[in-house]
Amino acid sequence: MACGGGEGDDGEEESSEEEDEGVPDTGDGLGMGDCADSCGTPGCGECPEGPTMIAVDVEGGGVQIDATEVSNAAYAPMLEVVFDASVLPAGCDWKSAFEPEGWADELVGELPVVGVDWCDAAVYCAWVGKSLCGDVAGGPASYETAEDPVTDLWYRACSNDGARDYPYASSYEPEACNGGDAGLDDLQAVGSMASCEGGLSGLFDMSGNVWEWTDACEVSGGDFDTPCRRRGGSRHSDEDNLRCAVNSTRPRSDRDNAVGFRCCVSP
Template sequence: MMMKRILAIATCVLMGISVNGAAIEQVHADVAVSSKDGAPMVVIPAGPFFMGVPKWARDGGLDEYPNHEVELDAFAIDTYEVTNGLYLEFIRSTGHRTPSHPTDSSKNLWQGGLMPESIASLPVVNVDWFDADTYCRWAGKRLPSEAEWEKAARGTDDRRFPWGDVEPTHKHLNFNQSWQGEKTLVPVGIYEKGKSPYGVYDMAGNVWEWVADWYDATYYSRSPSRNPQGPSTGTRRVIRSSGWQVETPQVRIFTRVASDPLDRNHSTGFRCAATLPTPTP
């Protein structure tokens, strides 16, 4: 049955908090974001942040340099990755294809086009960029830009991980796993110690996430300083975060990976973002 259009409320309070000694401003206001999926969202405040490899780090990939300041307008982003349960409602509403691995049925979580109840709270995988984009548009939202994704993950203090600079453990995220079917993934939102300064969950581990941008290894050297949207054209899209199979060295906020937009695999999912309504005078 088609879900009724509802208002997903992103709730936050204007406040200043301190993380690792650095003040991070959070804007918390009741903002109505028109959507069909009703997924909870977090408002990310307008303002600058530093994107790319932290200035003090020396282990970044060439495509993660230079560290540069970016100014973003306020936006909202899903608190959690899109789950199989939400994706099922999308399929029922639109008739869209079910998530499936194109070559290896052992990588499928959906069985014969049906969603087992046991995977409802797990992040959806085996979706390509177009599946993710279509879902977000159906929900009245969009994929986040690469810059939006990174700000939501790191805040404004140039940290290495969503939770700070403490090395990752299994108290922070789901990582360093081998494929064991649905047991490999965990329900979204269970890692309280791993959430970002803005309260966004699973920005590291569990699954990689599609973002809107085309990939360009040298984009950071010439990207605009305000609301960058990525290159205008390309052949591969960017995925961010890190998947369940990733080991410690790649569990970093600034890790960038290029992927064929038609690729469907068992370690990539997504979350949506939304442009906030323009305030009325």
């Protein structure tokens, strides 16, 4: 997964980024397990203390997005749950476990979880009663367009309803978020950079730190090679790849040390 390939929304190839390659979890699938529902229900474990949620202004209300990426501390409780195969979304029947690539007990809890594939992220969001960020009205976002603030929930929140190129402003600020030009060269605790707030009040890290999986895949089913969209850039990203509108796709089984996620709620 050393980042190469994929295209931005302007058709230009993404710049190369220093992401460590992981090993896809292309196993034999889950078997029968204790949990076929969400956290807090029998057999499904206690609900973690995850990110607070920020309301997204849409007609009728009911749309929210996590204030930050999901952290290691918030993700860890899911690894104690024995899931039933019925929790797997379409296209994820090859999944056999949800432990991220490079997971270890000594990981810093406040850092964003990385090394997760699209299916890990989708199952986690469903487990906590949310979903991967997709269409504003619910369900997957369009794979064909990455910058429609009317329908794409993640882009709407990042761009302040299409008004900004970056979450904090319409012009690039190299040190505002944890991108390649910030000089930090490491993951930062979720929500710890006050300058990386936007496009909504209380919303952090929509640019840089880690790429974020979203619910926008080439087909709704597919398999481990089906491309899905990730957004926002990472700590390695340049100015272009840190825009709200950047359109980067990877196989849904892709796992590396610069990709995490956040969850959303739609009607």
